[in-house]
Amino acid sequence: MNPRAGSRRFRAIGTTAEIVVTDPSRMDIAERVLREELCAIDEACSRFRADSEISRLHERAGAAAGISPLLTEALSVALRAADLTGGLVDPTVGRAVRDLGYDRDFDRLDRDGTAPAVPPAPVPGWWRIRLDAERHEVVLPRGVLLDLGATAKAWAADRAAARAADATGCGVLVGLGGDIAVAGRSPRHGWGISVGDDHARTDPECDPAVAISCGGLATSSTTCRAWQRAGRAVHHIVDPRTGDIPERVWRTVSVTAATCVDANSATTAAIVLGHQAIDWLTEHRLPARLVSVDGRVRTVAGWPAD
Structure with missing residues (x-):
């Protein structure tokens, strides 16, 4: 520097x-x-905090939910990245990442997990998320877990x-x-x-x-x-x-x-x-x-x- x-x-x-x-x-x-x-x-985006806004959003999946301007922008950024990369970067990978064992802050992660592996499957897909950025409102399909770590x-x-x-x-x-x-x-x-x-x-x-x-x-x-x-x-x-x-x-x-x-x-x-x-x-x-x-x-x- x-x-x-x-x-x-x-x-x-x-x-x-x-x-x-x-x-x-x-x-x-x-x-x-x-x-x-x-x-x-x-506070808005962590999937490791039960009190984060994104964790509360998971609990309201399946219906329109109001979200903060900050989470609105974070989701907009994630969906733009998904669009620009043709889905190679996708915010709906949350369940897949969790199934690999990444279910807490990396500093606290068990580096030698012995739990049986979960068979992988394609992620739900970013296009299933319905975001109205002007109204700060989103519909997250049931069963979808978001992971904004890539963005x-x-x-x-x-x-x-x-x-x-x-x-x-x-x-x-x-x-x-x-x-x-x-x-x-x-x-x-x-x-x-x-x-x-x-x-x-x-x-x-x-x-x-x-x-x-x-x-x-x-x-x-x-x-x-x-x-x-x-x-x-x-x-x-x-x-x-x-x-x-x-x-x-x-x-x-x-x-x-x-x-x-x-x-x-x-x-x-x-x-x-x-x-x-x-x-x-x-x-x-x-x-x-x-x-x-x-x-x-x-x-x-x-x-x-x-």
């Missing part, structure tokens, strides 16, 4: 939250904005970065796990970001780095949020077409885009697509770096070589 920048890190929403500012004197303001955003989005964290990074930049009047970077968003005036040479793909490596200086001055960068991994389920290695990304994890072709996929949520949607779609990801990312002109399970690196659409 820029040597003048100040930064802080803390645990939130099951991951490491980081905020960096170009004016260290504005750090307290920026951190307060980030914490407020994460708290509000967790909500990246969207939170976008929102927090924009709000913090506005509140501080300086450049801001927000990182939430592998989701990074920047806003405001960037450092002279952009925000330098390490793009790691080997989570066993302890020296980040060995990782390649890129610089961005606007938008977002996301990295999705099949090794970071992974665990055992009935003796089988599984991870948090589900193929909506099968309700199971996709074939493990890529260890990580990193993408830059106009927003962090668009970048994250693309990385998730690429993991699901497997061998077809290169052509899909090239067709959509999304700069990307893909690392295969055996460590080979592929770059597309202008992503610089390591």
